[in-house]
Amino acid sequence: MNKIQKLTLLIFFIFYSLAGFTQTTVKGIVKDLQTKEALGFCNVAIKGTKRGTITNIEGVFSISVNAKTDVLLFSYIGYEPKSVEASILMQKKEILLQKKELTLKEVVIHSNDEYLYDIIEKCRKNLLKNKAERTAKLYFGLETRSKLLSVEYPIDNRWTSLKIDTAQLQIEKPVELLECYYNAQLKGSSVNELGFKNGRTALASNDNYFLNMGSSKAICEISMTKDNEMFPEIPFQLNKRELRKKFFVELSYFDGKYYNIKFHPKNKNNNSFSGEAWIESQTFNLLKINLKAENTAVHPFLPEFPRDSIYNVSFDITNTYKNDEELIVPDHFIFNYSITYHSRKDTIFLYMKNMTSEIKSKSIMYFYDYDKPFILPYFEYTDKLFGRDDYNKISFIPYNEAFWNSNNILLQTEKQKQEYGLLSNQGELINYREGNYSSNFLGYLPGRDSLKGHFDFFYPFWNSHKRVVPKINSDNFKTYSKEKINSSIRSDLYNLKVQIMLDIVESGDSILCKTYTIFDNEQTYYHLPLNFYSNAFFNIYFDIWEIERRTMQDKLNVGNLKISQINEIYNNTIENLNTISEKYIKEVNVGENEKMLKKWNDYVFDSISHIYLRNCKTLNHKICIFLKLLHHEKKGIISLVVKVISPDTNLHFFFCSSDAKPNSNSWLQAYREKIRQRSKCRLLLL
Structure with a gap:
């Protein structure tokens, strides 16, 4: 075989292998x-x-x-x-x-109460014995629909039904679509903990938003073997003696592999589930269980306001399990419920109105890729804000297009696609696009800025158009008395906390990284007197972290990096930032060292063009507190925005432009003169 033939064969083999x-x-x-x-x-x-x-x-x-x-x-x-x-x-x-064939003979043989109670008891022991710890990816999808039943107003001291078009009543409308991805920490057949990866939601206003704030957590808290005060009783939570006392059981069918056992409570107080279980005949492992309850008083739901009420609560829950490495693990959970929600609301025209709605919610949890979890965002947040609430996490963790393009584990139904279109036109889409994170979906009102973050105070993301300002009426920024300050160690009176979030997405053979600089107001505190230098002290610190984040992002964008290399870059950046931050705090002395604050302001300006003005007293006692530079390279123009606060709380904004080049020293003097003439201010640049 000559070289050309060998080369042709090699090329053919390579292409054939790739095609395979x-x-x-x-x-x-x-x-x-x-x-x-x-x-x-x-x-x-x-x-x-x-x-x-x-x-x-x-x-x-x-x-x-x-x-x-x-x-x-x-x-x-x-x-x-x-x-x-x-x-x-x-x-x-x-x-x-094809449905499995069932024989009457097999059913008759095993239709014995004692034998069925024994089967359930053996299955319960297996559930209790299974304590293996596993990790899996988790898809959580939820959809909620609402139907308005009645509207009433108080007229002549009586509640009178509002005469409206009956076509508006008894019509179910979509009010909520939710999709989230988690890492699920499992112990046996139970879910111990959820780690949030990413999520998005579409909401419609039915006189107000309806939100399932903690559904994922509530679903995971349903234990097959442990009593839970938030849900009705389950047969596997009882020993054999208690089971016989509280539940009737009957064999629905036996196909040679599975027992299908139905159960219903003897007591009619609606505090126990009825349903059916599928139990493997050889191992007595639980493979599937369906739980139903109607008009139960045992549930985890609470009305949003004290005057509201919830009743007619019904559940339809199905948990399915599978064998994985000879262990029973969750496969998917279906959690459906319906409630009647009665609300009393103040109105503009009348004192209040009564609204009664039927709410129906359907959700699914699907567990997959066991022992191959997501890489969760690198960020430290506390359970105080994120312990239970799905929406808190959705509003905070930014939308990641690469993640959603590579994760589509459960297809939307045609009905869901239609509802998504309706909600996108008439409601709000939260975290469905880049830059949509921190959306204040709980506070939309006409005329409000829809991009204002729900967590603007707790976790502001670095933004070239916004600066962080301490919330002076919060405990974290409460100024201590002189006596307490003098008796304290100065370094114990303040703490600045900034974090860099790293979001890693594995897409096929590629690894994509996105980073964000976030001011952690929850862990930041400042108990010294706030003065003209304080805002500059906070914001320059914030800018320093943003500068280093940009450098880190450039390194991460190189491509073909391994997770170990990404971790090394991230850890080195944080270590370097801690060193720089310590030096900055020591040198500027909470902003009181004007010379060093000027040095660090120059460092920030060279990188991101931010300058801060402080201690600028005017002839009429106006104080200039913020200055921002915008450099238009193409036009060769520098723009300066100055905000001036007067003692009468009026805000004055001045916008000036200059043809001076960025490296010229004359532009600053020109701006000073323009602003002095317009505001009668004497500016001091730090």
């Missing part, structure tokens, strides 16, 4: 063979791997496969499993599953 590993996204739908009804939440796995997905409620799925070699496995409790080659699925999108 080409990934293709396939989409299909799973249905019942006889009824042709869609099978929602059916498991779809790639044979020989741990990769897989799940169908949405319409039975539709999408998964990346090797069309030449992969085989897909479809499994659904109560149905025969089915395997389909990916190449066939490329042509035939519909997968039909």
